[in-house]
Amino acid sequence: MKYKIFPTLIILLLVFSVTINAQTTLIEVSKKKTVLLINAHLTYPGLSEGKLNNAFHARAKEFFLSQNFNVLETKIEDSYHVDEEVEKHLKADIVVLQTPVNWENTPWIYKKYVDEVFTSAMKSQKFLSGDGRSETNPSKEYGTGGKMQGKLFLLSATWNAPEESFNNAKQPLWKGKSADDALFNIGANYSFIGYTVLPGYFCYDVFHNRHIKEDLENYPKYLKNVFGL
Numbered sequence: 001m002k003y004k005i006f007p008t009l010i011i012l013l014l015v016f017s018v019t020i021n022a023q024t025t026l027i028e029v030s031k032k033k034t035v036l037l038i039n040a041h042l043t044y045p046g047l048s049e050g051k052l053n054n055a056f057h058a059r060a061k062e063f064f065l066s067q068n069f070n071v072l073e074t075k076i077e078d079s080y081h082v083d084e085e086v087e088k089h090l091k092a093d094i095v096v097l098q099t100p101v102n103w104e105n106t107p108w109i110y111k112k113y114v115d116e117v118f119t120s121a122m123k124s125q126k127f128l129s130g131d132g133r134s135e136t137n138p139s140k141e142y143g144t145g146g147k148m149q150g151k152l153f154l155l156s157a158t159w160n161a162p163e164e165s166f167n168n169a170k171q172p173l174w175k176g177k178s179a180d181d182a183l184f185n186i187g188a189n190y191s192f193i194g195y196t197v198l199p200g201y202f203c204y205d206v207f208h209n210r211h212i213k214e215d216l217e218n219y220p221k222y223l224k225n226v227f228g229l
Contacts, residue, residue: 034070036092037061040099042077042107048100050077052158052206055216057098060156063220067229069094076109085117086126094152094227095190101159106186114189127193146194153190154226155183155200156219163204179204198226 039057041050072088099106121127132144169176179202187197203215
């Protein structure tokens with residue numbers, strides 16, 4: 001009799017083990033995070049081909065895949081669908097924008113992208129329910145109507161400006177401001193809808209910088225640290 005019970009116990013243990021492993025896998029999948037990588041480069045043939053920003057974008061993708069993230073991508077120049085971009089933002093825990101700095105701002109295609117995507121999500125109230133003000137306090141709490149709390153935004157930018165032109169009150173252009181200060185409006189869009197905006201990663205003086213290779217190599221380390229991974 002005991003010899004018949006023994007195989008049965010083995011089978012039951014195997015079934016139990018498979019069930020536990022399946023449940024564990026489901027838990028792991030449910031915890032898997034998603035990142036949206038946006039590349040805002042605009043090609044100017046013979047002047048700006050986008051190789052450096054593509055390299056940073058690729059390095060970020062490689063890093064997040066190594067951290068078991070779902071990776072969503074948008075290269076604005078290659079076209080996009082507004083509704084799909086809204087849904088990508090809703091799915092993503094993290095948004096990383098990769099952009100060159102053209103005339104002290106992003107390329108115009110990124111502003112168009114924000115105007116279209118964020119306005120659509122405002123109308124549908126998917127990103128925000130208003131600007132945070134109320135009839136009782138019409139001048140207070142502006143910028144607190146976002147619904148995207150708990151999500152993180154990071155800006156990674158390539159500059160012609162040298163690093164020394166920032167954080168120095170004696171420099172004539174930025175007058176002591178940091179690179180994050182200079183591009184504050186970009187992160188402000190995300191703050192407005194509830195994101196936490198993290199300190200950016202910057203590659204400076206790209207036409208003369210001898211440290212571009214080092215900047216690329218250090219980027220994954222920065223991502224790991226800033227996102228606490």
